[in-house]
Structure formats: C-alpha cells, structure tokens
Amino acid sequence: MIDLRAREPDAVTAPFGSWTTPVTSEVVVGAAVRLGEVVVDGGDVVWAESRPSEGGRTQLVRRRPYGTTDELLPEGRNARTAVHEYGGAAWWVRDGVLWFTDWADQRLYHLEPEGTPEPLTPEPARPRGDRYADGELSADGTRIVCVRERHLGDRAIDVVNEVVVLDARVPGEPEVLVSGPDFVAAPRVSPDGTTLAWLQWNHPAMPWDAAELVVRDLASGEETVVAGGPVESVTEPRWRPDGSLWFLSDRTDWWNLYRWQFGHDIEAVVRTDADIGVPAWVFGTSRYAVLDDGRVVVARWRDGFDGLAVRGLDGILTDLDLPFTAVGSVVAAGPDAVVVVAGSPVAEPGVHRIDLSGAPPRVETLRAPRDLGLGTDQISVPEAVRFPSVDGAGESRTGRALFYPPVNPRFQGPEGERPPLLVVIHGGPTSKASPVLAVGVQYWTSRGFAVVDVDYGGSSGYGRPYRELLRGQWGVVDVADCLAAARALADRGRADPGRLCIRGGSAGGYTTLAALARADTPFAAGADHFGVADLEALARDTHKFESRYLDGLVGPYPEARDVYVERSPITHVERFTRPLIVLQGAEDAIVPPAQSEAIVGALRGTGVPVAYLLFEGEQHGFRRAENVRRALDAELSFYAQVLGFPLDEAITPVEVENL
Known part of the structure; x- marks a missing residue:
C-alpha cells in the first residue's frame, strides 16, 4: 500500500484537503490546451489545439520539417464543427491548402497558403443550419466528400444527416450522395475513384452498437454491406493503394483490425484481446x-x-517499449515512422514522432507538453484497482478503476487520519478513465484528496461484453460500481469513510445524482457538472445523435416510462440529504440548463445544502479559461465548507444555500 503521508522529514502536518500547492486553477487552465487530430502533410505535421485562453477556440498549428511552427487560422476563426453536437474532424489539409468548418456559422471554408478563408458552401436558410464534418479530398484534389447535417427545424426529427460531394475550390451547392440512414460517417473514396465507402447506423443504435460499413460502385450504383450490423460495430474505414478496404470491427468482442477486397473474404490483420477502436x-x-x-x-x-x-x-x-499510456491519434509519417498525440501519467499529451527504423524506437517531441515545474515526487500516478461489485441482476462481478493517492512532499496528514476521497465519474457513459497526467486531477491530489476514476460497467476499453453491462441498466450498474469503489477503498484504509465525495459531468453528472438519491448513499457530498436529473426530459429534449440513446441504456420511451421515472434523480428528491454543487453551461444543447435548474430548485425547497453556478457562453463542457478556473475553485470552496477543513487560498468562496 502506498503511504498516504509525505516522506519529507520536515513535512508540515495539516488536514487533508487544506494543503497548499503550486497546482492552482490558473495552472490547470494554462495547461488545459486540448490537442485534437493530427495530420501529416508532406514533410509538415499539422495538429489542432483547443485553447481556453482564447475562449475555447480551436487553432490549427503547422510544424515544418526544420522545426518552426506557424498558426494557420486568422484571428477569430475557430475550426470546430457541431455535427452530432460533439463534432470532430472539422478540418483537413493537403499540400498546404486547408479546408475547415468555422464554428460561428458552420459553413465549410477553403484557405490557400497566405490567403484568407473563402466559403465553399452557401449560407443556410437557418443560422448554423448546415454543418459539415469528416471530409476527404479525392485523389486528384478536385472534389470533397464529407458529412453534412441539416437542421430544418428545432426538433431532433427535423435533422437530416447525409454524405455530400462538392468542388474543392469553387463555391456551390453540394450534391447528395447518401441519404436515408439516420446517421452517416467516414465517407471515403477509393484511390481509383470508382468506389465510395461509408459508415451508417439507424436509431435506436449508437455507432458503437451497430454501425455498418457500406460500399457503392459509383458507376453502377450497386451497394454492398461489407461488415457491421445488429451486434457488430465498425469504425475507421480506410482505403489502401492496392484497393483493399481496412477497418476496425468488434465482431470478436474486441475492436480489432480487418481488411476486405472485392471478391475476397474479410481477413483479420491484427487480432488481440484488447480494444484498438474507441467509441x-x-x-x-x-x-x-x-x-x-x-x-x-x-x-x-x-x-x-x-x-x-x-x-x-x-x-x-509486439508491444512498443514507450512511456505512453493514453494515445489520441496515430498517423503514418514516412516509411518508418508515425506521429502520435500521446501522454503518460507524468506528462500531458503532446505531439510526438516515433521512428521505428531501429530498436528501441526513437521518440522526437514535436509539440511538447507544458512544463508544469513539478517533480515526479509531486505527481500522483494512477494505479489500476479492482473491487467486488454486482451486475444489474445482483450477480457478483469485478469493478475497475484508476486510483490516485494524495501526493504533496511538503505535507502530511494528521496521525491516524485518512484523506477524503473524490469518486470521479466519466461521461459518455460509454467512455473511460484515462491514465494520463491531468492537472485537474493533480489539483485535488496535491491538496490532500485521494481520487478514484471509476471505469464502471459500460465503460469502453474492456471489450464489448463489458460495455454492454450497462444495457438497460444505466442508473443501476454504474451506481453500484461507484458505491462499491468508494466502500472498497475505505475498507482498505485508503480513504476516510466519513468523507467520501462523488463528482461527474454529463452522464457522470447523472450517476452522481443517482448515487446521492439513495437512503444508503455512502457519500458526504457531490458535484454535478451539467448532469441529467430527469431522464424523461432528456428523452424528449436532447439532440438527434443521442435522442434514442436511452432506448439501450434504460428502455424504449414512452413504453418504459415507469423505469425512466424510477431512475430519475428528480423523482427522489426526498432521499437527498447530502450537500450538492451544480455547475452548468447556459448554452448546453446536450443537457439543457433546465435539467440543473430542476434539481437545484427542488433541493432548495427541501433544505438540502446546495450551490449553483450558471456559466454564460458555455456549451457542454467548459472551454473558457475564466469559467474553468471558477468551476474548480468553487468546487474546492464547496468541499471545504461542507467537509469542514480550512482553506487558505485567495479564491472567491461559493455560496452554499441551506448550509
């Protein structure tokens, strides 16, 4: 067991949670640049950076072979798409020419080197009504195929998703190639230009449930479903120069790599008991x-x-002997190298070039993680933990999590005292804990909190059967695992059983609320970041991409209305007895503010201590530096007040009503 007390002989004894630390909210924000996709363009490497200090906008950075970098987007431009609301693949580049979707109007733009952005797509009838993503240039560079999402009204049923083709340089109305499926993704044209491949799926499936890979002969129009279906998810299709089509499939319960060619059976390229793909x-x-x-x-x-x-x-x-424990992107870069976005438990994600021409592989860092000025003795490193839990039928099973002990060499807790524990619930819920240096985690561990990041049943990274533990069991299996993780760590002497706290965002916010809405909750307090309080309201009001997600997680609506009511935290307000802080973005289209305001209003009336912060200009997840800082510091102030430890930091206290 890791010693929870600092090892320095002159360490100061102070209550857990009150330790002073260089990891302030300002440091968290300064280190919070999010690295997105990376592309190799000839000898150049281009990557995306989401910058809280610039209002959360996404800038594109090009690194030349000789090491200099330059920013591609002029001031005010933001390469971010709202397709599916979560976006991704909002830009692509070839031979120095850039195409991108601008966040402000969602139109597709073309940018020549040293030029100014020029719109390729027409102004839609509704503001931001036509949105573009996931594009690819034809082999000759004259045409673009991409996904278009059209918002013809305000309801989920008014949204149409299509594959379209358009001229790469001349503005005009795109031509529709694929329409009819509820969702499409990854349109890719074969190198010889004769065949189109794409992914498609229909309600109520999500892409990790049943995405199909379809190919169409562009001359005859004949279509073939290559792979995918009711119990198979396909992702990341790519053509190779020899005309073969490569893709990831979970047909063996793990997302592994396969290839297919006309006239041949599907062939496994990489078969391993591990997930290559991600949701x-x-x-x-x-x-x-x-x-x-x-x-x-x-x-x-x-x-x-x-x-x-x-x-x-x-x-x-063969596994590569490298320090990386979380990888965001892998892109070929020449005959013997790849470029990756990757990080480790002691380094935030960076952009790295890995040369595989020799052994061991050589790593060149192209975009270094920020130097936080922290020694390895100041960083809490995660360890994988397992604990007994149960499934939806009450049968025994094993839960999984990453545990971070409190670490600060300048401090130690009082003799015999155990630290408070933050049980962290990831979003999704089909996401996972990431074992990479997150300054937002160190913000807590360096103050004397222990943190456990729970990969509850339903999380990815453990194969399809583990993901499907949450089928019909959201609000049951996830809650059981969170309670079990907290109790196990308390029983093992690694956390104070009287100061167990729970926090989560989005789907994790729902699990947080559901865990607090129990008479037997072990938690002393909770923090809900833009979480779901009313499952019925979510089923009625959320955006198209997730409008039928709850069919698989809870049951079809309205047929299973009784289950929705029973599992909604707002239904069980009388069971809430623990203090709660709620943080919400005012422009959140995925979990609207009404969800947070409903639970806050209800708790105010029952006398439960509650704090509420609404952040103007924020969507689903906080991107602006000042809001990220305020949210962290407010949550710390909240815990100090409700757990009763001193807080000697120059932060604005949050008002906790009914305390």
Whole structure:
C-alpha cells in the first residue's frame, strides 16, 4: 500500500484537503490546451489545439520539417464543427491548402497558403443550419466528400444527416450522395475513384452498437454491406493503394483490425484481446497506421492503460517499449515512422514522432507538453484497482478503476487520519478513465484528496461484453460500481469513510445524482457538472445523435416510462440529504440548463445544502479559461465548507444555500 503521508522529514502536518500547492486553477487552465487530430502533410505535421485562453477556440498549428511552427487560422476563426453536437474532424489539409468548418456559422471554408478563408458552401436558410464534418479530398484534389447535417427545424426529427460531394475550390451547392440512414460517417473514396465507402447506423443504435460499413460502385450504383450490423460495430474505414478496404470491427468482442477486397473474404490483420477502436463520440479518430512496407502500428487499450504495438511483416504483434499510456491519434509519417498525440501519467499529451527504423524506437517531441515545474515526487500516478461489485441482476462481478493517492512532499496528514476521497465519474457513459497526467486531477491530489476514476460497467476499453453491462441498466450498474469503489477503498484504509465525495459531468453528472438519491448513499457530498436529473426530459429534449440513446441504456420511451421515472434523480428528491454543487453551461444543447435548474430548485425547497453556478457562453463542457478556473475553485470552496477543513487560498468562496 502506498503511504498516504509525505516522506519529507520536515513535512508540515495539516488536514487533508487544506494543503497548499503550486497546482492552482490558473495552472490547470494554462495547461488545459486540448490537442485534437493530427495530420501529416508532406514533410509538415499539422495538429489542432483547443485553447481556453482564447475562449475555447480551436487553432490549427503547422510544424515544418526544420522545426518552426506557424498558426494557420486568422484571428477569430475557430475550426470546430457541431455535427452530432460533439463534432470532430472539422478540418483537413493537403499540400498546404486547408479546408475547415468555422464554428460561428458552420459553413465549410477553403484557405490557400497566405490567403484568407473563402466559403465553399452557401449560407443556410437557418443560422448554423448546415454543418459539415469528416471530409476527404479525392485523389486528384478536385472534389470533397464529407458529412453534412441539416437542421430544418428545432426538433431532433427535423435533422437530416447525409454524405455530400462538392468542388474543392469553387463555391456551390453540394450534391447528395447518401441519404436515408439516420446517421452517416467516414465517407471515403477509393484511390481509383470508382468506389465510395461509408459508415451508417439507424436509431435506436449508437455507432458503437451497430454501425455498418457500406460500399457503392459509383458507376453502377450497386451497394454492398461489407461488415457491421445488429451486434457488430465498425469504425475507421480506410482505403489502401492496392484497393483493399481496412477497418476496425468488434465482431470478436474486441475492436480489432480487418481488411476486405472485392471478391475476397474479410481477413483479420491484427487480432488481440484488447480494444484498438474507441467509441465514435466524435468524428476523425485514428487508432492505426499502415507503414509503407506493410507494418501496422496500432494503439490498444488493455487493463485500463493504452499503449502502442506494431504488427510485423510476419504477422506478430509486439508491444512498443514507450512511456505512453493514453494515445489520441496515430498517423503514418514516412516509411518508418508515425506521429502520435500521446501522454503518460507524468506528462500531458503532446505531439510526438516515433521512428521505428531501429530498436528501441526513437521518440522526437514535436509539440511538447507544458512544463508544469513539478517533480515526479509531486505527481500522483494512477494505479489500476479492482473491487467486488454486482451486475444489474445482483450477480457478483469485478469493478475497475484508476486510483490516485494524495501526493504533496511538503505535507502530511494528521496521525491516524485518512484523506477524503473524490469518486470521479466519466461521461459518455460509454467512455473511460484515462491514465494520463491531468492537472485537474493533480489539483485535488496535491491538496490532500485521494481520487478514484471509476471505469464502471459500460465503460469502453474492456471489450464489448463489458460495455454492454450497462444495457438497460444505466442508473443501476454504474451506481453500484461507484458505491462499491468508494466502500472498497475505505475498507482498505485508503480513504476516510466519513468523507467520501462523488463528482461527474454529463452522464457522470447523472450517476452522481443517482448515487446521492439513495437512503444508503455512502457519500458526504457531490458535484454535478451539467448532469441529467430527469431522464424523461432528456428523452424528449436532447439532440438527434443521442435522442434514442436511452432506448439501450434504460428502455424504449414512452413504453418504459415507469423505469425512466424510477431512475430519475428528480423523482427522489426526498432521499437527498447530502450537500450538492451544480455547475452548468447556459448554452448546453446536450443537457439543457433546465435539467440543473430542476434539481437545484427542488433541493432548495427541501433544505438540502446546495450551490449553483450558471456559466454564460458555455456549451457542454467548459472551454473558457475564466469559467474553468471558477468551476474548480468553487468546487474546492464547496468541499471545504461542507467537509469542514480550512482553506487558505485567495479564491472567491461559493455560496452554499441551506448550509
């Protein structure tokens, strides 16, 4: 067991939670640039950066072979798409020419080197009504195929998703190629220009449930479903120069790599008991790269940690000895190299070039993580933990999580005292805990909190059967795992059983509320970030992409209305007895503010201590620096007040009503 007390002989004894630390909310925001997709364009590498200090806008950065960098978008431009509301793949580049969707109007723009952005798509009838994503240039560079999402009204049923084609340089109305499926993604034209491939799925399935891979002969119009269906999810299709089509499929319960060619059966390229693919919440994921000589580099999740492996020409898959434990993108970069967005438990994600021409592989950092000025003795490193839990039928099973002990070499807790615990619930709910340095986690551990990031049943990275533990059981299995993780860590002496807290955003906010709406809750307090309080309201009001998601998580609505009512935290306000802080974006289209305001209003009336902060200009997740800071500091102030530890920091206290 890791010693929870600091090792320095002159360490100051102070209550857990009150330790002073260099990891302030200002540091969290300064380090919070989010790296998105990366593209190799000749000898250049281009990547996306979401910057809280610039209002959360996404800038594109190009690195030249000789090491200089330049920013591609002029001031005020934001390469971000609202397709599916979560976006992704909002830009693409070739030979220095850039195409991107601008967040302000959602139109597609064309930008020549040293030029100014020019719109390619017409002004839609409704503001931001036509949205574009996931584009690709034809081999000759004259045409673009991409996804268009048309908002013809204010309801989910008024949204149409299509594959369209348009001229790459001349403005005009796009031509529709694929229409009819509820959703489409990843349109890709074969190198010879004769065949179109794309992904499609229909309500009530989500893409990780039943996405199909379809190909169409562009001359005859004949279509073939290559893979996918009711119990198979396909993602990341890509054509190869020889006319083969590569893709990831979970047909063996793990997202592994396959290839297909006309007239041939599907062939497994990489088969392993690990997930190469990830749930397609956003467009443009890239988890494998094929090198010129036929070797394949893949990222794969195994037992809670990510990593890179290479499949040699002999078909053997070998793990690469690299420090990375979370990989965002993998892109081929020449005959013997890949570029990745990746991080480790002691380094935030950066952009790195990995040379595989020798052994061991050589790593060149192209975009370094920020130097936080922290030594390794100041960073809490996660360890994978398992604990006993139950499934929806009450049968025993094993839960999984990443545990971060409190670490601050300048402090130690009082003799015999155990730290408060933050049980962190990821979003999705089909997402997962990420074992990469997150300054937002260190913000808590360096103050004396223990943190456990729970990969409850339904999380990805453990194969399809683990993901499907949540089918029909949202609000049951996730809650059971969170309670079990907290109790197990308290029983093992790693957390104070009287100061167990729970926090989560979006779907994690729902689990937080559901865990607090129990007479037997072990939690002393909770923090709900834009979470769901009323499942019925979510089923009626949310956007198209998730408008039928609850069919699989809860049951079809309204047929299963009784289940929706029973599992909605707003239905059980009388069970809430623990203090709660709620943080919400005013422009959230995924979980509207009405959800937060309903639970806050109800708790105010019952006398439960409650704090509420509404952030203007924020959508689903906070992107602006000042709001990220305020949300963190307010939550810290909240815990200090309700748990009763001193707080000697220059932050604005949050008002806790009914306290």
